[in-house]
Amino acid sequence: MKIEIDRPRCEGHARCNAIVPELFVLDEDGYIDTDGFDVPPALEDDAEVAAASCPERVITVVR
Amino acid sequence: MSYAGAAALPEPVRPDHVPVELLRDFDHHTDPEFLAEPFEYLERFRDQRVIFSTAWGGFWVPTRAEDIREAYQRPDVFSNYPGGLPVREGAPPMIPEELDPPDHTKYRRAVSGMFSPRRVKELEDGIRKLAAELVDEASGKDSIDLVDDFAVPLPTRIFMARLGLPLENADLFVEWNNTLLHALGEDKQRANHEVGDFLRKLVAERAANPQDDWISEMLATEVDGVPLDPDTVVGITFLFFLAGLETVTAGTTFAFNFLARSPEHRAKLAADPESAPKAVEELLRYFSFTNIARRVTQDVHFAGVDMRAGDRILLCNSLVSRSPSENDRHDVVDFDRAAPRHSAFGMGPHRCLGSHLARLELGIALELWHKKIPEYTVADGAVIDMWGGTNMAIKHLPLKLG
Numbered sequence: 001m002k003i004e005i006d007r008p009r010c011e012g013h014a015r016c017n018a019i020v021p022e023l024f025v026l027d028e029d030g031y032i033d034t035d036g037f038d039v040p041p042a043l044e045d046d047a048e049v050a051a052a053s054c055p056e057r058v059i060t061v062v063r
Numbered sequence: 064m065s066y067a068g069a070a071a072l073p074e075p076v077r078p079d080h081v082p083v084e085l086l087r088d089f090d091h092h093t094d095p096e097f098l099a100e101p102f103e104y105l106e107r108f109r110d111q112r113v114i115f116s117t118a119w120g121g122f123w124v125p126t127r128a129e130d131i132r133e134a135y136q137r138p139d140v141f142s143n144y145p146g147g148l149p150v151r152e153g154a155p156p157m158i159p160e161e162l163d164p165p166d167h168t169k170y171r172r173a174v175s176g177m178f179s180p181r182r183v184k185e186l187e188d189g190i191r192k193l194a195a196e197l198v199d200e201a202s203g204k205d206s207i208d209l210v211d212d213f214a215v216p217l218p219t220r221i222f223m224a225r226l227g228l229p230l231e232n233a234d235l236f237v238e239w240n241n242t243l244l245h246a247l248g249e250d251k252q253r254a255n256h257e258v259g260d261f262l263r264k265l266v267a268e269r270a271a272n273p274q275d276d277w278i279s280e281m282l283a284t285e286v287d288g289v290p291l292d293p294d295t296v297v298g299i300t301f302l303f304f305l306a307g308l309e310t311v312t313a314g315t316t317f318a319f320n321f322l323a324r325s326p327e328h329r330a331k332l333a334a335d336p337e338s339a340p341k342a343v344e345e346l347l348r349y350f351s352f353t354n355i356a357r358r359v360t361q362d363v364h365f366a367g368v369d370m371r372a373g374d375r376i377l378l379c380n381s382l383v384s385r386s387p388s389e390n391d392r393h394d395v396v397d398f399d400r401a402a403p404r405h406s407a408f409g410m411g412p413h414r415c416l417g418s419h420l421a422r423l424e425l426g427i428a429l430e431l432w433h434k435k436i437p438e439y440t441v442a443d444g445a446v447i448d449m450w451g452g453t454n455m456a457i458k459h460l461p462l463k464l465g
Contacts, residue, residue, distance in 0.1 A: 009136070011414040014180050019402065029172055030179030030419065053402035055383075055410050057132070 001044050003051060004036040006058040015053040020046045073149075075117035080371055089116035089124065091354055091377070091451045098449040102350065102381045109382070113366040119149050122356070122375040123366070128386035128406075130366040131378050134357060135411030138163045140365070141357035141376060143413055147453065148356035148375055157305065158298035164412055173286050174299060175416060177277060183419040186225070190427050193220045198431045201464065206442060209319050209460040210312065217428060218311035222303070226265070227276035240308045245450045258304065262297045277303070307417050310353070311424050313456035314407075317350035318343070318429065320460055321396065323441045331398055332429060333437035339430035342398045343422060348405035349396050351380035352455040355409055380406045439464045 384405035408415035
């Protein structure tokens, strides 16, 4: 499972980071600091929840 | 504070370009029917994709979450300047709130670091101390007004501490805040000028003698290699003042008004006070109490209608947060919800800068309160009266404790 993030459209709600801080890393200003990543199997459920929590809907789960 | 300055409401408008079947007599400032149950009232618009209110000069209200999200995300078409509905006048421009990208982006980035989740976390111990004092004071009583005795003093004290101000000014701050947010007309103009004068003096003092506070930090912050000038810092602080106090008060009060009436949710929180941040997220979703105005900058086909340049549009966050498209079981308050998706803090580039601070304050408030005061109810015969407008808020919430 992969996560893709439409990074320029991140507005810093940081809901994803609140759920899986080790994957959804933030920059100094509190905005997402990654365009995406492979999700370790153990964190797939949490990553999916984190993606769903984005109010801007800029996080996509790719299988 | 009063609506005295607005004794005559503006005449209803019915612009030619608005389809007649979309016209509604919707006044989110003063209509008693709306103020009695604002969140439920808004739901009645959902059978239309958009309605047009004839009140306050006229404004569109889109009802679908995806349309509201798009409006927030297109600041070139839906501008944030000038703000307010009716339009705010006589105040220093609020920065970065009333700027649009690209200017907005520069100033926003300059101050967003101060409110990042990491920086906000550093304020936790101080906030816990202030909140614990207020909970201790309340726990010794049989009854309190949650608003005057808890929900107002908490964010006010936190804010004043971050501005390095002595607490004896607190009453004045509370009065200014109430007037700026809820009065219309002359009272509001007067308060705008008083707060502007106060902040200009304070910023000048901090420029001469920097301290460990927000204003001093902003004065040392650079945009395009140039330090923020004092007038800009006044504008930003004015926005913090307006956006940071009553919103937390309102969020706290809506939460307690619900909890005081729901033994099941109250017991859940009392049994596990550390779960407060999850409860806060769900309560913010269910009570998304802000209604945000934008100005349409160009003729545009949007939400199925033709909007004209100069039209105003109101983005009611509750219509996102309670939308069936955003969450399963959208009409149920569930503290165990894995990921409540909501727009309590708005969306797009103007997403509430202080959202992480607000979450922390609300979480600490609910945690410490329920550790010490697990049992409380709304006082017998209490009538809940509400402020409308941009920030909906409960005026007073008499609680019986124990």
